[in-house]
Amino acid sequence: MFGALEWGYVLALLSACLIALILVLVARREAKAVRVQAQEDARELREHIKDRSAELAERQEQLRNSEKELISERRRLRKQRQRNDQREQELVHDRIAFEAERERTVQEAARRLEEVAGMTVVDARKTLERSILEAAHRNVAGVVTSIEQQARDTAEEKARQIIVSTLQRIAVPVSSAAAVTTLHLPHEEMRGRIIGKEGRNIRAFEAISGVDVLIEDDSSVVMLASFDPERRETATAAMEELLNDGRINPHRIEEALERAAMATAARSSEAGLEAAKQADVHHLANEIIEIMGQLRLRTSYGQSVLAHSVEVAQIAAGIAKDVGADPAVASRAGFLHDIGKAFTGTVTGTHAIVGSEFLAKHGELEDIVSAVAAHHDEVPHESIESVIVQIADAISAARPGARRDETTQLIERMERLEHIALGIEGVHRALAMSAGRELRVVVEPSAVTDDQIAALATDVARRIEREMGRLGVVTVTVVRELRAVATTGEMHETYELDDSDDVHEDTEPRPRT
Numbered sequence: 085m086f087g088a089l090e091w092g093y094v095l096a097l098l099s100a101c102l103i104a105l106i107l108v109l110v111a112r113r114e115a116k117a118v119r120v121q122a123q124e125d126a127r128e129l130r131e132h133i134k135d136r137s138a139e140l141a142e143r144q145e146q147l148r149n150s151e152k153e154l155i156s157e158r159r160r161l162r163k164q165r166q167r168n169d170q171r172e173q174e175l176v177h178d179r180i181a182f183e184a185e186r187e188r189t190v191q192e193a194a195r196r197l198e199e200v201a202g203m204t205v206v207d208a209r210k211t212l213e214r215s216i217l218e219a220a221h222r223n224v225a226g227v228v229t230s231i232e233q234q235a236r237d238t239a240e241e242k243a244r245q246i247i248v249s250t251l252q253r254i255a256v257p258v259s260s261a262a263a264v265t266t267l268h269l270p271h272e273e274m275r276g277r278i279i280g281k282e283g284r285n286i287r288a289f290e291a292i293s294g295v296d297v298l299i300e301d302d303s304s305v306v307m308l309a310s311f312d313p314e315r316r317e318t319a320t321a322a323m324e325e326l327l328n329d330g331r332i333n334p335h336r337i338e339e340a341l342e343r344a345a346m347a348t349a350a351r352s353s354e355a356g357l358e359a360a361k362q363a364d365v366h367h368l369a370n371e372i373i374e375i376m377g378q379l380r381l382r383t384s385y386g387q388s389v390l391a392h393s394v395e396v397a398q399i400a401a402g403i404a405k406d407v408g409a410d411p412a413v414a415s416r417a418g419f420l421h422d423i424g425k426a427f428t429g430t431v432t433g434t435h436a437i438v439g440s441e442f443l444a445k446h447g448e449l450e451d452i453v454s455a456v457a458a459h460h461d462e463v464p465h466e467s468i469e470s471v472i473v474q475i476a477d478a479i480s481a482a483r484p485g486a487r488r489d490e491t492t493q494l495i496e497r498m499e500r501l502e503h504i505a506l507g508i509e510g511v512h513r514a515l516a517m518s519a520g521r522e523l524r525v526v527v528e529p530s531a532v533t534d535d536q537i538a539a540l541a542t543d544v545a546r547r548i549e550r551e552m553g554r555l556g557v558v559t560v561t562v563v564r565e566l567r568a569v570a571t572t573g574e575m576h577e578t579y580e581l582d583d584s585d586d587v588h589e590d591t592e593p594r595p596r597t
Contacts (some may be wrong), residue, residue, distance in 0.1 A: 264298075265308045265320045270327060275299060277332045278306060288334035291524065291563065292341050294515035295319040311498045311516065313381040317351070318344045352377030359390050363397035363419040369446045376419075378426045383495070384481075392480055393419050399476035404469060414469040417455035418476050420448070424456075436460045501558070504547050508540065523548075525562045537562045 197208075269275055278299060279286050286297050294315050298307040308323060310316040321344035326332050353370070356377030360368055368376075379390040400418035404411040424431075424439025431438050440457035444450075455470035457463045465471050498516035501523050505514035510531035515524045525544060532540060541562040548558055 265316055266305050267308070267320065267323055267327065269304050269306060272304070274327060274330070275301075275303075275306075277330070278326075280332065280334075284334065285332050285337065289319070289323075289337050289341075290517070291515075291526075292338055293319040293322065294513075294517065294524070296517050311495045311520075313383065314348070317381065318348065321347065321351070349374065352380070355380045355390065359394050360419065363394045363415060364401070365397060365416050365419045371446050372420070372423070372443070372448075375423055375426045375442070379422065382425055382428075384422075384425070387481070389422050389425055393422050395480045396421060396473065396476045399479055400469075400472050403472050403476060407468070407472070409468045409472060413451055413455070413467075414472045414476075417452045417459075417469060417473045420452065421456050421459045421473055421477060434460070434462060436462050497552075500552060501548065504551055505544050505560075508544060508547075510536075510540070521557060522559045522561065525560060527562060527564050529564055529566050532564060534564065537564050 269278075277285070278289075278297070280288075286299070289295075290297055294310065294312070296309040298309060299305075306323065308316055308319050310319070318341060322337070322340035325340045325344070326336065329336070353374050354377065356368075356373035356375070359376060359380075360366070360373065376390065376393070379393060380388065382389040384392065397415045397419035401411040401415035403409075404414035420439070420443060422435060422439065423442060424433075424435030424437070427438050427442070428435060433441075436457055436459055440453045443456060444453045451467055451469065454463070454466045455473045458465045458470045459474045459477055461474075465474075498520045501516040501520060502514040505511055505523060505525045510527050511525055512528045513526040515526075516522070517524060523544070525540070527537065527540065541560050544560045544562070545558070548560070
């Protein structure tokens, strides 16, 4: 009998055999399924190959048929080409024959026309060409004239619109310079201080500054009048200083005028910067700014040159915007176009050329320099901005209220009076005042004696009559003055010794009052 252990081994072996049998059965079943699937795939592949073979055979048959058709078509085309070549040769032969016949016909017709018209072919051709050209010229001239007139009308209307629009935008009321400066008195007592005891202060101010001081008894203002803007500005600065200080005497008047004269360069720079700001022009060299500031003291037919420059810059910028030019270039060139007038009398050449050379020397661009040089047509224009500057210059000068010829004539008269007096030996200074009705002549005490001043006054008056004609009454006042200044400790006193009386001489006799 088997024991329990042996039966366990037997059962284990039987289980293993059973599992192996099951696995074999499963493997056979799967192998059969795979074999069946493979047979099915092989069958489908054979059918597909069969179908593709039939399709290929059909395509081969089609290709053979197409090849036969192409061969047939090629033969047909070859025969057609041969027929075309033959026909072309026939046409060439016919054309040659036709050309020959046409030439004979034309020659025969021309011969008959010449016989009938009495004119050769060359003459007829020239006549025909001439008539065609004349007709064409007439037609073209009419068209050109019409186009030019239309363009001229359109351009004039557009130009008027641009100019009116520009002038409306800037709205500058006047750019003419005034010959009188008005200052308000801080209080009524200042009126007496300005006049001084027996008019000493006001006479000293007028004698040193060369400016007429006008002050009424019941007025709260003092007016400074002079044809020379530089004198008037210096006198204005000195008078403002004296009014602020309140202490007025001949010595302080002289010191104030000296300080005001020394500050001229600073005032020029300040005026140049302010004008450049108004014209919207930036990044100018300091030398250019100072020279532009000096133009505030110059006038052209009564028009302030600096104010005119600002106005030209504004007008040029407006026109440039409307016509599509560069407003910055036009404005800058317009602002600087008259800078050469600051050198009038000191540098040889026209103000346009002198100004352009000065700008080129101080780093301005070529388009600015050329526009300044060309604004009076002394050199050709090189840009549209250059032409715009010239137009803006003419507009500013020509608009109503811009210039006064009378002022320029008066200034020229007064400058000429001073020049005549300065041409006499011993004359230190000459001041034309009262609109040219008075000429004060200051002489060197060491060069002219008391006995000579009367003769000198007469000499000046006679020269004025001889060189300028009879301008009305011009009073010539000759002044010979000696001064002595002494200082003791902290005391400072000035003694004025009128070594001679003022001598008056009129260019025309007049009753004394």
